[in-house]
Amino acid sequence: MKIVVLGAGAWGTALAVSAGSNPLTRHAVTLWARDASQASAMQAQRENTRYLPGITLPPALGVSSLSLADSEQLGNLVSGADLVIVATPMAGLRAMLANLGTCRVPVAWLCKGFEAATSESFGLLAHEIQAQVAPDLIAGVLSGPSFALEVARGQPTALVAASGHAAVRHALVAAFHSPTLRVYANDDLVGVEVGGAVKNVLAIATGLCDGLNLGLNARAALITRGLAEMTRLGVALGARADTFMGLSGLGDLVLTATGDLSRNRQVGLALAKGQTLQQAVASLGHVAEGVYSARTVVQRAACLGVEMPIAQAVVALLDGQIQPAEAVALLMGREPTAELM
Secondary structure: OEEEEEOOOHHHHHHHHHHHHOOOOOOEEEEEOOOHHHHHHHHHHOEEOOOEEEEEOOOOEEEEOOOOOOHHHHHHHHOOOOEEEEOOOHHHHHHHHHHOOOOOOOEEEOOOOOOOOOOOOOOOOHHHHHHHHOOOOOEEEEEOOOOHHHHHHOOOEEEEEEOOOHHHHHHHHHHHOOOOEEEEEEOOHHHHHHHHHHHHHHHHHHHHHHHOOOOHHHHHHHHHHHHHHHHHHHHHOOOOHHHHHOHHHHHHHHHHHHOOOOHHHHHHHHHHOOOOHHHHHHHHOOOOHHHHHHHHHHHHHHHOOOOOHHHHHHHHHHOOOOOHHHHHHHHHOOOOOOOOO
16 A cells, blocks of 8 residues: 655654554555654654654655645645545644545544634534535544554554545555554544544543542542543534444543553643643643643533533633642532433
């Protein structure tokens, strides 16, 4: 297969490395970097020193920095590709999909979250953005519990390829399934995207819980009730409830909430130590999507009549309306109720 990965951050690079290193296939992989100097350095050093230091780029992986603002150059880059992967953050997805609007091969994005809300509309999930700007694309998402560094190292990982189009699911499995990376197909695109978006918000809450040394009982309760919130919102948006018991729901939530490689968890830990939100985000050096998605999660839930008290507490904390200890008191002080999803 010929695979083009648009975005040379940690996750885009990790998947490009994984596909280019698969001993069972002969994929030709091109990794596009927005920064020409970064692309040049990667090509010369055979390493992405900024995002994945210590990981050697395989010989089958080429690096490009063509200007994608030029439609002709974009066309040249994806010409003959069997699969195009969009590895930008949520903030860059709209523009990239608009540029790919006439692409006729399967396209899949990697970002997890909601687009930032505007005065005109609530923040959208990725498939909703695609429906607006590139409705003719055959597209989907590759998601699931995964840290980029572990994938790049070839450590065992399982992902889910979600799309309403069988061609997209098949292309993603063919591209990335390997002896160390299992890829499962799923046609519930909405459920997979909601799981990937909401788990980031819940990971901030779990980081806060652990940073305050509230104990393992509290962590287990928070993750479990967070899963219930995620499921309620997903079903209200049209997802299947059983999707949230899979890789993109429970799996990704557990990983992001408990793994120290999780940027969103690190935000919660930093807030528990008394850092400001600005200090916490600045210390990461990478995007923590939960910080930008939390408010949209709560807004969309409210419009649908879905109760999400944990997500609401995270928003209040991020907005500086409450302190970490007050967030815990707010949740523990809620009225008793039956355990329902």
